[in-house]
Amino acid sequence: MTTVEDATALLHPPVKRSILDRPRSTTGAWSWFTTVDHKKIAIMYGATAMFFFLVGGIEALMIRLQLAQPNGTILSAARYNEFFTMHGTTMVFLMGMPLAAAFGNYFLPLMIGARDVAFPRLNMFGYWVFLLGGAFIYSSFVLGGAPDGGWFGYAPLTSTPMSQGFLPGRGADFWAVGLIMLGIGSVATAVNFIVTALNMRAPGMTMMKMPVFVWMMLVVAFLTLFAMPPLTAALIQVFMDRNFHTNFFNAAAGGDPLLYQNLFWIFGHPEVYILILPGMAIVSEILPVFSRKPLFGYSVVVFSGIAIGFLGWGVWAHHMFATGIGPIATSAFSLSTMLIAIPTGVKIFNWLATVWGGSVRLRTPMLFALGFIAQFTIGGLSGVLHSIVPADTQQTDTYFVVAHFHYVLFGGLVFAIFGGIYYWYPKIFGKLLNEKLGKLNFWLMVIGFNLTFFPMHFLGMEGEPRRTYTYPNGMGWGTLNLMATIGAFIIAAGVAVFLVNVIFTAIRGERAPEDPWDARTLEWLTSSPPPEYNFAEIPVVTARDEFWHRKYTEDDEGRLVKLPPSDASRIPARHDPSEPHGIHMPSPSYWPFVVALGLPIIGYGFVFKLWWLLAIGVVILLFGINAWTSEPATEETH
């Protein structure tokens, strides 16, 4: 701090610099490490999650190679267990949830006309916990063996102590501790999204004027908030049983493994809604734009989303129909499960009604969104079949279930994610992904996906069990399994085309216009990519689909009339260099990283019972929290 500015020094007292000067830069490679900008954080979430998608995909390909023929020898039983466990764990916790966080992070603030989320540093902390947590779990591969008890980790398989247990190695410890860690990050982000959506909307944006995307992310945040604690509790109990000889799930002492299943699925069922609602959110934004019609039945769609959020808490034991909980319990949960199909179905009809009669443009985002509707519906239908207890008693633990959840999670969520990527790519990166490659990507994935998973309905009906590393000759399952494996590699080809598209676009893609899709929501009212502060002037909202209403009105016969461009609809230039006076954005910071770093250190301390390491982790955590809370969100840089 120079002493030249005496007057300003009086008004802005000199900031005492601590050991590490607070980073200031918002450009350059290093700025990505210390950023608190929701857009940068979103890109990091997205890129890391796509990386894990590829890793999980490779795990899937290995599984399919092993199962392509009877008596496969590609993977041993032990290795197979690791692969299917990590495939599930990766796709759920390291791909699905983080990609939702990516889209939510980028677009929640923009869609409500805000400059950032409520707690920018907490946002960054959430990302680091995700990255470090994922690395922590994967480090197990070289530290004694990866988790191998399934992504759901049932006790007593996972809860018996290592010395006398059913599973070799510390995989289950890595799994339990790693998921607790990831849960902390998820809850932090959930709190952030809730406060942002409730408190930081632009003037005039009432709750019922928020885009459906924002509503769904809000429901997801509440679900996350309430679903992670039961999981954390169950994982602590597993860890304690394994390492401290407690008896939570030790039947010999009076414990009950079924308690684990209850606690896990109290988390697990809301979790599947946490996974799918962001997909529904994305699709609800894409369909209206590419049909040039507003979403049909906005209020109904919003309330259905909320209803799913509530009802999702009453269905969990439908994962336990074959565990002997008795006819009273199974009937009750069967009914509640059937009930939840109603709001889900309502949404599907609303999406169809949105497209019906619209001026439909079948561009790549729209193709993925339509694929979502078709495939998610199929998955939903097999789900309704599961809700019938006698039927489920046969279907459970067979490939029928595998077919069901891949239809909703891959055919549904992943397709929606790809749709979202193609839709919002120009906004985030300023370039449109290549349309021809996009369509190729789509068709390869549709064909590959259905070839892989549709046969599994039949395999399940014929009794092929899940989670089993091989099957014998003579069961008649070989042909369909081979088909599924071929399908998996076609999916891989589709994903490869996507990667080629990304690289091609980076090198030779053309600049996109600012509003390439003639879209409806506020994120399109700023440049592509948006400046750090999002909007030079926070827009005043008077209607749902505010941006659309600034571009168009309707004549007396209800036909669309394009309005002359005005200040209200003008999108500012891409590289607006000057930061408008008076906007103070939150400053970059190291501390979210430092605090996050404490967590895996504590984690290794717990897993390897190195209490000194645990202590170091706690010290780092506390040191970081102290420094974080001592610095202001926005540093004066005068």
Next chain:
Amino acid sequence: MAQTEISPVEPETLVPFEEDHARQTNTGVSNNKLAIWVFIASESLFFGAFLATYFLYRGRDAQFLKGPTPSQLLNIPFTSVTSFMLLMSSLSMVLALAAIQRGDHRRFRIWLLATVIFGMSFIGGQVYEFTEFYREGLHLSTNMFGTTFYVLTGLHGTHVVVGIVWLMSIWIRSMQGKIGAERHEAVEIAGLYWHFVDVVWIVIFTAVYLIPQH
């Protein structure tokens, strides 16, 4: 951060994020306060799981006839005293808040310190209780009571310790002159966490100690 007498504005509160909408939120409640309430709601699900586990396994040791039983171990008079300490800590906490809201920094620090001391006495009582039980043969692995009791009350105790650290750091910062009257909300937020931890103990005390053993 440097605190100068000349400055009319405390650096900590200078230009908070979103200055052009200074301190104006859609719901009228501050972001920080909304966040802590949302977080506390989440914690209810956490403690609920361990309470439910405790209830589920209650009484199962009778058929296994293993290890010391609750009626043999639990010392109601002793725990009543420690529970009283925790209740009083809530009172002192809210009095501390009232003090800083009036700008009475001296009283604020006194009541805050009292809260910390009450909290530490509670923890001291817990530690004593745990060591006593351990001496009398109740380990984590002995029976269901050992498992559920130690983990439930241990996790609660951990939350209390976190609260004590939090309050101590506020106290230290107050001594350093960093907690002005306009920072009272930071105290309120710590207080909300502290009261929640107390409220959880109200339930645990009744459920574990007072409900008659069959």
Next chain:
Amino acid sequence: MSESETPGTAIAVADDSTGREVAVANAHVAVGEEFHGHPTPRQYVLIAVVLVVVTGVEIAVSYLNTGHTNLVIVALFLMAALKFALVCAWYMHMRTDQPFFRRVFVTGILLACFVYGIVLLVFSSTVLKS
């Protein structure tokens, strides 16, 4: 924590039809300003006395050796609930603060009671009978 903090209680009316609150009072709290609606220290102490008395009654009831254990259990839980409510309402200012806090907290509590109540039910002999 200083991040995104709203110093002082912005006493405001949240006008939902425009979605934007109209800040009525300023943010900075002058030293000595009364907190509108908040209980007084005397009331806090009064609540503490009530809490102690109820706890005393609870302990006494727990020592009762009647045959009606179910009644005793219900009574104990009611008293615990009362103490819970008193601390929330008065010490956590749920009574005088914005309703949103009450709603989100109660939602959490009710959800916990609901799901964990069902868990206990699922394990109860009445439901397990087949």
